[in-house]
Amino acid sequence: MTQVLIKNARMLDDHIVDIAITDGRIYEIGSDLTGAYEVVDVAKKLVLPGFVDLHTHLREPGKENSETVLSGSQAAARGGYTALSAMANTSPVADTAGVVEQVARLGREAGICDVFPIGAVTVGLKGEVMAEMSAMAQSAAKVRIFSDDGNCVSDPLMMRRALEYVKSFDGIIAQHAQEPALTRDSQMNEGVVSSKLGLKGWPSIAEESIIARDILIAHYVGSRLHICHLTTAGGVELVRWAKSQGIKVTAEVTPHHLLLTDTLAESYDAVYKVNPPLRTQSDVLALRTGLADGTIDIVATDHAPHPIEDKECEWNAAAFGMLGLETALSVVVESMISTKLMDWARLSSVMSTTPAQIAGYTEHGRLAVGGAANLTIIDPDSRWSVDRSKSSSRSVNTPFHGMELPATVVHTFFNGVHVVNNGQITGNRYEGNSKVRSE
Numbered sequence: 483m484t485q486v487l488i489k490n491a492r493m494l495d496d497h498i499v500d501i502a503i504t505d506g507r508i509y510e511i512g513s514d515l516t517g518a519y520e521v522v523d524v525a526k527k528l529v530l531p532g533f534v535d536l537h538t539h540l541r542e543p544g545k546e547n548s549e550t551v552l553s554g555s556q557a558a559a560r561g562g563y564t565a566l567s568a569m570a571n572t573s574p575v576a577d578t579a580g581v582v583e584q585v586a587r588l589g590r591e592a593g594i595c596d597v598f599p600i601g602a603v604t605v606g607l608k609g610e611v612m613a614e615m616s617a618m619a620q621s622a623a624k625v626r627i628f629s630d631d632g633n634c635v636s637d638p639l640m641m642r643r644a645l646e647y648v649k650s651f652d653g654i655i656a657q658h659a660q661e662p663a664l665t666r667d668s669q670m671n672e673g674v675v676s677s678k679l680g681l682k683g684w685p686s687i688a689e690e691s692i693i694a695r696d697i698l699i700a701h702y703v704g705s706r707l708h709i710c711h712l713t714t715a716g717g718v719e720l721v722r723w724a725k726s727q728g729i730k731v732t733a734e735v736t737p738h739h740l741l742l743t744d745t746l747a748e749s750y751d752a753v754y755k756v757n758p759p760l761r762t763q764s765d766v767l768a769l770r771t772g773l774a775d776g777t778i779d780i781v782a783t784d785h786a787p788h789p790i791e792d793k794e795c796e797w798n799a800a801a802f803g804m805l806g807l808e809t810a811l812s813v814v815v816e817s818m819i820s821t822k823l824m825d826w827a828r829l830s831s832v833m834s835t836t837p838a839q840i841a842g843y844t845e846h847g848r849l850a851v852g853g854a855a856n857l858t859i860i861d862p863d864s865r866w867s868v869d870r871s872k873s874s875s876r877s878v879n880t881p882f883h884g885m886e887l888p889a890t891v892v893h894t895f896f897n898g899v900h901v902v903n904n905g906q907i908t909g910n911r912y913e914g915n916s917k918v919r920s921e
Contacts, residue, residue: 487519532564544573562858715768737813752800787877812887
């Protein structure tokens, strides 16, 4: 039986408490607690429910040179996450019960955070034949979120059928909103910078047209729609309108879209190449406002690792994607708390409570007696410099390398187990995590 006593933790209301954990669950929250516990004194640092990411690319099976479930779980824990939703664009694609069960098993074997597989909407992510969603939902993995992320479900009839199908088990279709006819060979946001650089532009309407279409389809069939990685001011307004009409839509924004803009492409450094692309400063401000006022429900990382050869090449040939798990907290603090757009309670909601509620992860997103001890301890007053060579990910394609950011994750507890201590993974799992990087 695991027994841990977290001493001197600061709650969101600024009360200093002790948290007693027994057999993976919170047994008591109070003052001056004692007993036969392993004591961890967190010196009045902030305690929050562990973060929950609804959009992570773990690459396994098939692309283990970029990431594995183990290395991605390590990166997640160091970022304060206790639950991940693993996207389906693996090789083979997670479009069958067998593949999603394999991903879930790898997560259990890693034992560092919960790994919940996301199932594909269509076979092979090709948009032609509906995947075995019912079999995945009924499998041991109990999949409830389905997405072709990386690709858009561009056929409106296929999208309608998928939304209708998941209604029977209260599932969610998470849409990568990108009209392919408007983005063929596109490389970055369409605008002044793309014209200056001679790179083919990616217009905002390509995202907004799919969001508008799918909001109407979801409303028509009465099903749950989730918009992945929202990036445009127009998209924010569409989601705001949908919510005003009572339509069952939720939306996410990534940390990098809250902070970075398309001007970074002027360096021609493909670390800034991402799908959907970095947009303008006005889009960034609209996204921040949308997250602050509740139009955008959650922050999701879209953690997308790639090996060196796929990113350190000319822009047109480079892969889309950025790392996000280990820097998400700090980027959200920099863009939202440091700017006084939201407080720590709202951060806890968008990074933990609300994503857990959307996905139905009942053992996550709350800090309460009787609940699972999935917690993260934050030092909100610290600052740190991002160093890609120190990442737990197998890849190093972080756009924040060399930046100084606020707030650090000091401790992470997963089911009561102390998986991150003073910022480092504990136990033998951390040993031998080879990286694919240049020094």
